[in-house]
Amino acid sequence: MDSQRFTTGLEKLHEIDGEAGKMVIESLQSIAPDLAKYTIEFPFGDIYQRPGLDLQKRELITVAALAALGHCQPQLAVHTHGALNVGCKPEEIVETVIQMAVYAGFPAALNAMFTVKAVFSERGLIEAE
Amino acid sequence: MDSQRFTTGLEKLHEIDGEAGKMVIESLQSIAPDLAKYTIEFPFGDIYQRPGLDLQKRELITVAALAALGHCQPQLAVHTHGALNVGCKPEEIVETVIQMAVYAGFPAALNAMFTVKAVFSERGLIEAE
Amino acid sequence: MDSQRFTTGLEKLHEIDGEAGKMVIESLQSIAPDLAKYTIEFPFGDIYQRPGLDLQKRELITVAALAALGHCQPQLAVHTHGALNVGCKPEEIVETVIQMAVYAGFPAALNAMFTVKAVFSERGLIEAE
Amino acid sequence: MDSQRFTTGLEKLHEIDGEAGKMVIESLQSIAPDLAKYTIEFPFGDIYQRPGLDLQKRELITVAALAALGHCQPQLAVHTHGALNVGCKPEEIVETVIQMAVYAGFPAALNAMFTVKAVFSERGLIEAE
Amino acid sequence: MDSQRFTTGLEKLHEIDGEAGKMVIESLQSIAPDLAKYTIEFPFGDIYQRPGLDLQKRELITVAALAALGHCQPQLAVHTHGALNVGCKPEEIVETVIQMAVYAGFPAALNAMFTVKAVFSERGLIEAE
Amino acid sequence: MDSQRFTTGLEKLHEIDGEAGKMVIESLQSIAPDLAKYTIEFPFGDIYQRPGLDLQKRELITVAALAALGHCQPQLAVHTHGALNVGCKPEEIVETVIQMAVYAGFPAALNAMFTVKAVFSERGLIEAE
Numbered sequence: 001m002d003s004q005r006f007t008t009g010l011e012k013l014h015e016i017d018g019e020a021g022k023m024v025i026e027s028l029q030s031i032a033p034d035l036a037k038y039t040i041e042f043p044f045g046d047i048y049q050r051p052g053l054d055l056q057k058r059e060l061i062t063v064a065a066l067a068a069l070g071h072c073q074p075q076l077a078v079h080t081h082g083a084l085n086v087g088c089k090p091e092e093i094v095e096t097v098i099q100m101a102v103y104a105g106f107p108a109a110l111n112a113m114f115t116v117k118a119v120f121s122e123r124g125l126i127e128a129e
Numbered sequence: 130m131d132s133q134r135f136t137t138g139l140e141k142l143h144e145i146d147g148e149a150g151k152m153v154i155e156s157l158q159s160i161a162p163d164l165a166k167y168t169i170e171f172p173f174g175d176i177y178q179r180p181g182l183d184l185q186k187r188e189l190i191t192v193a194a195l196a197a198l199g200h201c202q203p204q205l206a207v208h209t210h211g212a213l214n215v216g217c218k219p220e221e222i223v224e225t226v227i228q229m230a231v232y233a234g235f236p237a238a239l240n241a242m243f244t245v246k247a248v249f250s251e252r253g254l255i256e257a258e
Numbered sequence: 259m260d261s262q263r264f265t266t267g268l269e270k271l272h273e274i275d276g277e278a279g280k281m282v283i284e285s286l287q288s289i290a291p292d293l294a295k296y297t298i299e300f301p302f303g304d305i306y307q308r309p310g311l312d313l314q315k316r317e318l319i320t321v322a323a324l325a326a327l328g329h330c331q332p333q334l335a336v337h338t339h340g341a342l343n344v345g346c347k348p349e350e351i352v353e354t355v356i357q358m359a360v361y362a363g364f365p366a367a368l369n370a371m372f373t374v375k376a377v378f379s380e381r382g383l384i385e386a387e
Numbered sequence: 388m389d390s391q392r393f394t395t396g397l398e399k400l401h402e403i404d405g406e407a408g409k410m411v412i413e414s415l416q417s418i419a420p421d422l423a424k425y426t427i428e429f430p431f432g433d434i435y436q437r438p439g440l441d442l443q444k445r446e447l448i449t450v451a452a453l454a455a456l457g458h459c460q461p462q463l464a465v466h467t468h469g470a471l472n473v474g475c476k477p478e479e480i481v482e483t484v485i486q487m488a489v490y491a492g493f494p495a496a497l498n499a500m501f502t503v504k505a506v507f508s509e510r511g512l513i514e515a516e
Numbered sequence: 517m518d519s520q521r522f523t524t525g526l527e528k529l530h531e532i533d534g535e536a537g538k539m540v541i542e543s544l545q546s547i548a549p550d551l552a553k554y555t556i557e558f559p560f561g562d563i564y565q566r567p568g569l570d571l572q573k574r575e576l577i578t579v580a581a582l583a584a585l586g587h588c589q590p591q592l593a594v595h596t597h598g599a600l601n602v603g604c605k606p607e608e609i610v611e612t613v614i615q616m617a618v619y620a621g622f623p624a625a626l627n628a629m630f631t632v633k634a635v636f637s638e639r640g641l642i643e644a645e
Numbered sequence: 646m647d648s649q650r651f652t653t654g655l656e657k658l659h660e661i662d663g664e665a666g667k668m669v670i671e672s673l674q675s676i677a678p679d680l681a682k683y684t685i686e687f688p689f690g691d692i693y694q695r696p697g698l699d700l701q702k703r704e705l706i707t708v709a710a711l712a713a714l715g716h717c718q719p720q721l722a723v724h725t726h727g728a729l730n731v732g733c734k735p736e737e738i739v740e741t742v743i744q745m746a747v748y749a750g751f752p753a754a755l756n757a758m759f760t761v762k763a764v765f766s767e768r769g770l771i772e773a774e
Contacts, residue, residue, distance in 0.1 A: 024368065027372070027375075028368075028371065030375070030384045030385060031352065031371060031374065031375040031378060031384055032352050032355070032356060032371055032375075034356065034566075035355075035356050035359070035367065035368070035371055038356070038359065038364075038558070038562065039359075039364055039368070042231065042364075042554070042558050043231040043364060046554065047227065047228050047230075047231055050224060050227075050550075052218075052220040052221065052223070052224040053220075053221050053224035053225065053228075057186065057189060057221070057225075058224075058228060060182075060186060060189070060190055061189055061190055061192075061193035061225050061228060061229075062193075062228070062231075062232060063190075064190035064191075064193045064194045064197075065193045065194060065196075065197040065229060065232045065233060066232060066365065067194075068193075068194040068197050068198055069197055069198070069232070069233065069328070069363075069365070069458075070328075070329070070456070070457075070458030070459070071327075071328030071329045071365075071366070071369070071457070071458045072232070072328070072365035072366075072369070074365075074368075074369065075232075075364075075365040075368070075369075089181075091181040091182075092181060092182050092186070094181070094418065094419050095179060095181040095182035095187075096182065096186075096190050097419070097422075098176065098179075098419060098421065098422050098425070099176050099182075099187060099190060099191070100194060101176075101422070101425060101426075101750075102171065102172040102176055102191075102750060102751055103191060103194045103195060103198070103201070103204075103750045103751065103752060104194060104198065104749070104750045105456075105713075105745075105746075105747060105748045105749045105750040105753075106425075106426055106429075106430060106462075106747055106748065107453065107456070107458075107459035107461075107462040107748060108458070108459075108750075109422065110411065110415075110422070110426070110461075110462070111458070111459070111461065111462075113415065113418060113419050113422055114414070116418065117414075117417070117418040117419075120418060126417045126418055127417060153755065156759070156762075157755075157758065159762070159771045159772060160739065160758060160761065160762040160765060160771055161739050161742070161743060161758050161762075163437075163743065164742075164743050164746070164754065164755070164758055167429070167433065167743070167746065167751075168746075168751055168755070171425070171429050171751075172751060175425065179421075195752065197363075198587075198715070198750075198752070199585070199586075199587030199588070199715075199716070200586070200587045200714075200715030200716045200752075200753070200756070201715070201752035201753070201756070203752075203755075203756065204751075204752040204755070204756075223547065223548050226548070226551075227548060227550065227551050227554070230363075230551070230554065230555075231363060231364055232363045232364065232365060233362070233363045234326075234359075234360060234361045234362045234363040234366075234585075235360055235361065235554075235555055235558075235559060235591075236361060236582065236585070236587075236588035236590075236591040237363075237587070237588070238551065239540065239544075239551070239555070239590075239591070240587070240588070240590065240591075242544065242547060242548050242551055243543070245547065246543075246546070246547040246548075249547060255546045255547055256546060282497065285501070285504075286497075286500065288504070288513045288514060289481065289500060289503065289504040289507060289513055290481050290484070290485060290500055290504075292485065292695075293484075293485050293488070293496065293497070293500055296485070296488065296493075296687070296691065297488075297493055297497070300493075300618065300683070300687050301493060301618040304683065305614065305615050305617075305618055308611060308614075308679075310605075310607040310608060310610070310611040311576075311607075311608050311611035311612065311615075315573065315576060315608070315612075316611075316615060318569075318573060318576070318577055319576055319577055319579075319580035319612050319615060320580075320615070320618075320619060321577075322577035322578075322580045322581045322584075323580045323581060323583075323584035323616060323619045323620060324494065324619060325581075326580075326581040326584055326585055327457070327492075327494070327584055327585070327619070327620065328457075328458070329456075329457030329458045329494075329495070329498070330457070330494035330495070330498070330619070332494075332497075332498065333493075333494040333497070333498075333619075347568075349568040349569075350568060350569050350573070352568070353566060353568040353569035353574075354569065354573075354577050356563065356566075357563050357569075357574060357577060357578070358581060359563075360558065360559040360563055360578075361578060361581045361582060361585070361588070361591075362581060362585065429747065430747040434743065434744050434746075434747055437740060437743075439734075439736040439737060439739070439740040440705075440736075440737050440740035440741065440744075444702065444705060444737070444741075445740075445744060447698075447702060447705070447706055448705055448706055448708075448709035448741050448744060449709075449744070449747075449748060450706075451706035451707075451709045451710045451713075452709045452710060452712075452713040452745060452748045452749060453748060454710075455621075455709075455710040455713050455714055456713055456714070456748070456749060459748070462748075476697075478697040478698075479697065479698050479702070481697070482695060482697040482698035482703075483698065483702075483706050485692065485695075486692050486698075486703060486706060486707070487710060488621075488692075489621060489622055489687065489688040489692055490621045490622065490623060490707060490710045490711060490714070490717070490720075491620070491621045491710060491714065492617075492618060492619045492620045492621045492624075493618055493619065494619060495621075585716075586714070586715075586716030586717070587715070587716045610676065610677050613677070613680075614677060614679065614680050614683070617680070617683060617684075621714075622683075622684055622687075622688060622720075623711065623714070623716075623717035623719075623720040624716070624717075625680065626669065626673075626680070626684070626719075626720070627716070627717070627719065627720075629673065629676060629677050629680055630672070632676065633672075633675070633676040633677075636676060642675045642676055643675060
């Protein structure tokens with residue numbers, strides 16, 4: 001039985017992503033509930049449970065990877081919330097995205113920054129335009 | 130004049146990447162010395178100089194991005210050295226790469242881990258096979 | 259003369275993608291009619307005509323590749339229709355996308371699943387939300 | 388001081404991208420003004436200033452790279468304007484994107500072509516649909 | 517406890533990849549044994565166990581995805597063996613890779629084909645050169 | 646019959662890539678001769694035959710795309726030869742690759758430059774190290 005991984009994964013998902021994570025899971029129910037289950041079990045039940053790297057660093061490396069890959073803007077929005085939820089400073093997220101200009105190019109960094117900007121604006125961290 | 134960016138960039142490159150960074154720069158001299166100059170000035174003279182994110186976190190997000198992108202193994206080797214040089218624990222680098230299985234898939238994580246393994250082995254952190 | 263490749267390609271495109279493929283071709287007429295011509299001739303006039311792999315398998319590997327690449331959501335929608343049109347079971351398409359979490363990461367699989375979900379919903383295979 | 392790079396970069400940005408480039412820079416002010424600064428300094432203050440490749444060729448290779456990468460449609464729109472602004476013929480831009488079908492696949496070429504089409508339509512080069 | 521997933525995963529890994537899979541797992545022991553554990557549990561203990569898509573189709577979509585991604589040649593070699601081990605015809609693997617020229621471009625298809633060729637040659641399916 | 650596309654494609658391949666292109670085609674004969682046929686027909690029989698963009702520009706945009714994609718070093722070597730064969734100046738190739746640092750990141754540009762360097766060295770354009 002995987003119920004332990006699912007239960008602790010769901011708690012971790014809630015701790016990190018709050019409502020945003022929950023909405024992703026719910027929106028999978030009509031098409032692929034097992035993909036929702038795996039998304040809870042493996043990333044949140046296995047990986048984010050691990051010692052050796054604190055949650056803030058885990059969120060920053062996730063932001064970095066999602067910004068660099070370029071085709072993951074919905075997940076980048078979720079994990080920008082996640083990074084803030086676990087205590088990363090807004091400045092650290094911005095710095096992480098700026099640094100991606102070096103490794104993935106300016107378009108990837110710019111597109112990621114606009115996603116981060118929308119989340120910051122939604123949370124009142126910067127003024128909405 | 131950009132001499133200030135170049136000079137402080139070269140110092141930062143040496144602090145982070147030691148000889149590995151220097152070799153990359155030297156190997157560009159016969160073909161594109163200006164690309165070497167930009168590589169020192171922008172990443173190391175501009176970005177890695179910035180406050181807001183400490184060097185250890187900067188190296189971990191770089192390891193994450195290079196592992197996720199998948200086609201950057203030489204740079205991943207250089208920055209595995211870099212992460213260790215600025216004080217990241219070997220365990221943190223390993224955790225960063227494992228987490229990339231979630232975001233970029235198992236092949237990207239596995240190929241990156243073998244690059245990290247070669248660097249760890251070279252530095253005597255694990256036994257050579 | 260390429261008329262044979264174009265004619266058989268157009269028939270194959272119609273067999274696989276129905277109206278969706280036709281709309282892509284039409285929308286290219288004002289800007290690059292030759293790209294429309296090549297899109298009919300090479301993929302549908304050459305490749306999808308070949309023996310050695312049946313059309314259902316051809317559509318499933320296309321769904322896999324488009325999901326893994328991540329930046330091809332419009333084409334993934336067209337080929338989700340295509341896979342269903344040539345007789346793939348909805349479950350097979352869902353399984354193909356779930357499996358991409360292993361090889362291209364969870365964000366690629368999740369984004370692809372939401373594209374598949376929109377097509378399934380449009381065709382009444384799942385309840386619209 | 389980098390003021391020289393910034394000033395000449397801003398002029399070059401204006402020459403190439405006109406208002407489109409300026410809007411990107413402005414939209415970064417509330418979140419990451421330094422990323423705007425780097426975007427002016429490095430690409431436009433350093434790279435596009437260089438001899439050895441004329442501006443028309445620089446814009447065509449940028450269009451090619453952005454089309455091939457696939458996740459850079461906003462930048463592709465900006466540089467489609469840029470290519471036209473520096474004197475590239477519409478036909479050259481279309482040919483560049485068609486050729487990307489060979490190197491990055493048909494989906495990347497098709498998605499890029501629809502971005503180019505929107506810019507051409509906006510500028511009255513083709514009839515709006 | 518995940519022992520069930522690990523045990524059935526290890527059996528599936530052996531069924532599909534034979535010695536090639538085992539060597540990857542062993543080569544992780546000195547650096548990241550938990551990544552080996554996850555590689556067995558999630559792909560082979562969860563995904564490849566699922567009904568809804570037979571093993572031959574699962575291997576063909578994996579070959580497609582790895583060929584399209586481009587930076588996964590070691591995994592493509594392992595799964596070319598895997599596809600043959602579960603009964604895919606050599607012709608089906610070749611067709612899958614050819615089709616990737618359409619979706620990921622000719623370079624991705626060509627590089628993948630040379631990896632497949634090396635495996636076929638190793639297994640005596642084609643004459644070694 | 647496609648013999649016209651094949652024949653003119655083969656001539657164009659020879660004009661651009663010389664022996665390098667021929668070797669790629671020959672190495673496909675034992676595994677997938679039809680992929681060789683398509684590689685001659687579509688890129689060289691269709692695309693490189695087109696008016697609207699001269700061969701030098703076609704080669705530079707190919708170099709740009711291959712450098713940006715990152716996983717196409719063998720093709721980048723072939724087209725570095727190709728660019729020189731059709732009259733591009735070495736400096737133009739170097740500039741094209743430097744510019745990719747902006748759009749695809751420094752690792753992609755650096756890896757591409759080392760591939761270009763190997764070709765330049767092979768042709769005696771720079772001193773071998």
